[in-house]
Amino acid sequence: MTLLIRGGTVVDANRSYRADVLCDGGTIIAIGDALSAPPGSEIVDAGGQYVMPGGIDPHTHMELPFMGTVASDDFYTGTAAGLAGGTTSIIDFVIPSPQQSLLEAFQAWRGWAEKAASDYGFHVAVTWWDESVSREMGTLVQQHGVSSFKHFMAYKNAIMADDEILVNSFARSLELGALPTVHAENGELVFKLQRDLLARGLTGPEAHPLSRPPEVEAEAANRAMRIAEVLGVPVYIVHVSAKDALDAIARARGEGQRVYAEVLAGHLVIDDSVYRDTDWGRAAAHVMSPPFRSREHQDALWQGLQAGHLHTTATDHCCFCADQKAMGRDDFTKIPNGCAGIEDRMSILWHHGVNTGRLTPSEFVRVTSTNAAQIFNLYPRKGAVAVGADADLVVWDPQATRTISASTHHQRIDFNVFEGMTVQGVATHTVARGKLVWVNGDLRAQRGAGRYLPRPADAAYFAAGKLMNQRKVVQAVERAAG
Numbered sequence: 001m002t003l004l005i006r007g008g009t010v011v012d013a014n015r016s017y018r019a020d021v022l023c024d025g026g027t028i029i030a031i032g033d034a035l036s037a038p039p040g041s042e043i044v045d046a047g048g049q050y051v052m053p054g055g056i057d058p059h060t061h062m063e064l065p066f067m068g069t070v071a072s073d074d075f076y077t078g079t080a081a082g083l084a085g086g087t088t089s090i091i092d093f094v095i096p097s098p099q100q101s102l103l104e105a106f107q108a109w110r111g112w113a114e115k116a117a118s119d120y121g122f123h124v125a126v127t128w129w130d131e132s133v134s135r136e137m138g139t140l141v142q143q144h145g146v147s148s149f150k151h152f153m154a155y156k157n158a159i160m161a162d163d164e165i166l167v168n169s170f171a172r173s174l175e176l177g178a179l180p181t182v183h184a185e186n187g188e189l190v191f192k193l194q195r196d197l198l199a200r201g202l203t204g205p206e207a208h209p210l211s212r213p214p215e216v217e218a219e220a221a222n223r224a225m226r227i228a229e230v231l232g233v234p235v236y237i238v239h240v241s242a243k244d245a246l247d248a249i250a251r252a253r254g255e256g257q258r259v260y261a262e263v264l265a266g267h268l269v270i271d272d273s274v275y276r277d278t279d280w281g282r283a284a285a286h287v288m289s290p291p292f293r294s295r296e297h298q299d300a301l302w303q304g305l306q307a308g309h310l311h312t313t314a315t316d317h318c319c320f321c322a323d324q325k326a327m328g329r330d331d332f333t334k335i336p337n338g339c340a341g342i343e344d345r346m347s348i349l350w351h352h353g354v355n356t357g358r359l360t361p362s363e364f365v366r367v368t369s370t371n372a373a374q375i376f377n378l379y380p381r382k383g384a385v386a387v388g389a390d391a392d393l394v395v396w397d398p399q400a401t402r403t404i405s406a407s408t409h410h411q412r413i414d415f416n417v418f419e420g421m422t423v424q425g426v427a428t429h430t431v432a433r434g435k436l437v438w439v440n441g442d443l444r445a446q447r448g449a450g451r452y453l454p455r456p457a458d459a460a461y462f463a464a465g466k467l468m469n470q471r472k473v474v475q476a477v478e479r480a481a482g
């Protein structure tokens, strides 16, 4: 089916310009003035609207088995909700249990994801270490197109990666040309603070942020970056929430280290007062890690995004309904960690970013799709409005408004952390692989229409990383020799 998007303003990472966009066979086949389409084609009138790359959410957890339960949005419902908000690709996480084969876990996640309505790729977590893990990382990179590995520095006694795992896995990533990524929180400190708070009788959600203060995040972010620096490997820090961690990132980047970082839509606009809600269920619904922070951190995160120290925006979409959150009724450490967001990320970033003048429309495109596509090797197939790119597009009405609510969202969760927020800037149409899947409020997501996205390793980045490291070693030796 041919699709013509007519009369809109195309926005890509570099510029905005008036053009029609013609799609056929799942790809963009022409961009230009007054394009015509064969009879029978679908036509979208995009007059007064922007035509942008579909969003890429590089951090989701669909149907994740976690903390004794399973995330309630599955690969179909979660990706369908993403399409309703203009997000056309996700990168989710395979999280093997300690001692589980990485390949076995990867195959399990591939099976679950077959029902996805949008395209998807995977990062694979390294939760333990031995020779077989090292070997399977190679197989994942070389045969399955997995080019990023995740390390949880928190979640002690579950999936936490200690320094031995980090060093081995970062070094192996460098050999393979894969990108190590980290959830940066010092899990030992979190564990101790949790025990101390419980011992003092603090059992409710208000204790959650107290157990994970900004210093805990900054320490881990800094440690991960220093390990990466010594090994000469680039590193990507997920869900940066604290000014302290951001400062460490800015320092490392200022010293020439190749560090990439991500911020969540939620961390940009929600503050920690949510944990003081006297309604237990409402407070627990916000329990995620790292936690929501005080206002000063949000201001710093926006500045980090504007300054280019934060590159991608994500959601960490990981839904747990009220009955699941209730597992931690008497002990906040047992509340499943995670919040939703995939449906609302694009509107949140537009409303609070573009409408406030913090971001230009092209900068919006960079932080919602292009940068993720480039960092995770999906570009220019994704993250671009270009001939030959996948026809994953969003037609965006910058005047339209909507009020976010759990009563109208498509995510399979009974709570929305952005409840009641009216946002200006709305996806009127979403196109996934050339098909109209969201048309003025009509969700036409198709179960199983999404395709797996192999992401080749990038030799060039890593060659540069190695050279940078060699240069630093030579400089250090020269300094020592006087």
Ligand code: URP
Pocket: 061, 183, 287, 288, 289, 290, 316, 318, 337, 338, 339
């Ligand atoms: O609270 C969160 N973020 N849950 C999902 C797992 C993770 O840490 O990313």
Ligand code: ZN
Pocket: 183, 238, 239, 289, 290
């Ligand atoms: Zn995390």
Ligand code: ZN
Pocket: 059, 060, 061, 316, 318
């Ligand atoms: Zn996560």
